[in-house]
Amino acid sequence: MRALSLLVAALWSLPALAAADVKPLVASDYLRPAQAPAPAGNAATPARVELGRDLFFDPRLSGSGWISCATCHNPALGWSDGLATGMGHGMKHLPRATPTIVNAAFNTLQMWDGRKKSLEDQALGPITTEAEMAQTLPALVAKLDAIPGYRRMFAQAYPGEPVSGDTIAKAIASYERTILSTESPFDRWMRGDAMAVSDAAKRGFDVFRGPGNCETCHSGFNFTDNGFHNIGVKDPDGKPDLGRYQERKVALMKGAFKTPTLRDVALTGPYMHNGCYKTLEEVVDHYERGGVVKDNLSPNMKPIHLTAAERSDLVEFLKSLTGEPMQVSIPQLPQ
Amino acid sequence: MRFAIAAGLLIVTTAGPACAAEIEVTQHGNQFSAKELTVKVGDSVSFRNDDPHFHNIFSLSDAQSFDLGSYPKGESRKVTFAKEGEVDVECAIHPNMKMTIKVAK
Numbered sequence: 001m002r003a004l005s006l007l008v009a010a011l012w013s014l015p016a017l018a019a020a021d022v023k024p025l026v027a028s029d030y031l032r033p034a035q036a037p038a039p040a041g042n043a044a045t046p047a048r049v050e051l052g053r054d055l056f057f058d059p060r061l062s063g064s065g066w067i068s069c070a071t072c073h074n075p076a077l078g079w080s081d082g083l084a085t086g087m088g089h090g091m092k093h094l095p096r097a098t099p100t101i102v103n104a105a106f107n108t109l110q111m112w113d114g115r116k117k118s119l120e121d122q123a124l125g126p127i128t129t130e131a132e133m134a135q136t137l138p139a140l141v142a143k144l145d146a147i148p149g150y151r152r153m154f155a156q157a158y159p160g161e162p163v164s165g166d167t168i169a170k171a172i173a174s175y176e177r178t179i180l181s182t183e184s185p186f187d188r189w190m191r192g193d194a195m196a197v198s199d200a201a202k203r204g205f206d207v208f209r210g211p212g213n214c215e216t217c218h219s220g221f222n223f224t225d226n227g228f229h230n231i232g233v234k235d236p237d238g239k240p241d242l243g244r245y246q247e248r249k250v251a252l253m254k255g256a257f258k259t260p261t262l263r264d265v266a267l268t269g270p271y272m273h274n275g276c277y278k279t280l281e282e283v284v285d286h287y288e289r290g291g292v293v294k295d296n297l298s299p300n301m302k303p304i305h306l307t308a309a310e311r312s313d314l315v316e317f318l319k320s321l322t323g324e325p326m327q328v329s330i331p332q333l334p335q
Numbered sequence: 336m337r338f339a340i341a342a343g344l345l346i347v348t349t350a351g352p353a354c355a356a357e358i359e360v361t362q363h364g365n366q367f368s369a370k371e372l373t374v375k376v377g378d379s380v381s382f383r384n385d386d387p388h389f390h391n392i393f394s395l396s397d398a399q400s401f402d403l404g405s406y407p408k409g410e411s412r413k414v415t416f417a418k419e420g421e422v423d424v425e426c427a428i429h430p431n432m433k434m435t436i437k438v439a440k
Contacts, residue, residue: 108431248395248430250393252428298389300388
């Protein structure tokens with residue numbers, strides 16, 4: 001009944017789309033679940049989330065002692081870093097952009113190439129990668145175990161389990177599951193508030209679902225199909241990044257990357273796996289051109305032909321997916 | 336001529352080698368119509384795309400690897416299973432699409 005009322009409310013203010021393959025609009029399909037699912041063995045508890053938050057913001061997790069998870073996944077910058085590509089140990093640039101972690105808890109695979117299966121699986125990756133946080137697991141465990149405040153927090157969060165890579169990863173993942181998109185103007189519209197977004201954004205949603213072909217990949221409440229596509233992004237140094245192909249040796253995956261969420265997209269630029277576009281307008285232009293590098297393009301990347309007004313409306317719609325930033329308390333770190 | 340019956344699967348034909356069956360698995364809503372399937376050596380599975388976008392079905396399993404390439408709605412691609420074993424099948428584009436085919440003697 002609730003789903004029906006949402007559908008009716010949304011249709012009340014939405015023009016009908018005529019394209020044959022555009023699904024009927026069901027507003028509830030676009031609303032985020034209240035909570036992110038947690039795996040068996042790591043159900044969220046306040047103690048686990050608090051421990052994970054402290055670890056997330058603690059630069060002592062890095063080999064240098066000055067890079068934390070939050071250095072790159074900065075809550076003040078859309079849980080990313082505002083850079084084209086991330087910057088790691090020794091202030092050296094990394095080859096790919098730092099993805100936002102907003103709603104990462106809903107991703108079925110993590111990282112641009114999907115090489116990590118879960119947040120728990122992902123958490124230790126950057127910490128122990130030489131180019132990123134340059135820490136070793138034994139050194140990290142020894143360092144945290146020597147801090148009485150952490151020992152108490154681990155004992156409370158994971159009774160009977162030692163300070164270990166496993167419990168560090170589980171705690172960080174527990175915190176990351178709380179980093180969720182907030183209610184955006186688009187969400188309020190989908191809940192029935194026809195005044196929540198501009199007419200341009202409403203028209204832009206039609207473009208998104210219809211001639212823009214965006215929803216083929218950016219689908220569902222998190223605006224991602226959790227899939228991998230080569231969309232013809234040019235790598236600036238002339239050395240093509242093989243992307244997903246490094247994980248799955250299937251020809252179509254050469255140059256394919258994970259479809260990112262569009263939630264909070266106004267806050268998470270630069271865009272694409274290598275941060276080559278600074279604005280959403282540049283992103284829309286990319287699709288209008290059918291990509292820059294045409295080799296091995298995803299077959300789902302169809303040519304699109306939008307008017308200037310449609311492109312502008314599409315950008316307005318994309319901006320409507322950004323809510324007020326989640327409020328974050330920076331912790332006093334355990335001693 | 337052998338007819339196999341499995342929930343969610345449409346048996347299309349039994350053409351080909353004697354006793355070999357052809358079983359159809361559809362792709363709809365970014366899901367296969369079956370999560371598991373048991374076939375016999377020599378049987379074929381036809382993967383039909385019922386989604387409005389492309390899929391690319393493949394397997395990198397030791398028992399049998401294949402890459403059917405990408406194809407659109409309404410098209411099918413077929414794989415004949417030549418030896419016993421367990422074959423994990425995925426869509427390269429949509430890795431949440433997974434199924435396992437057990438190939439028995």
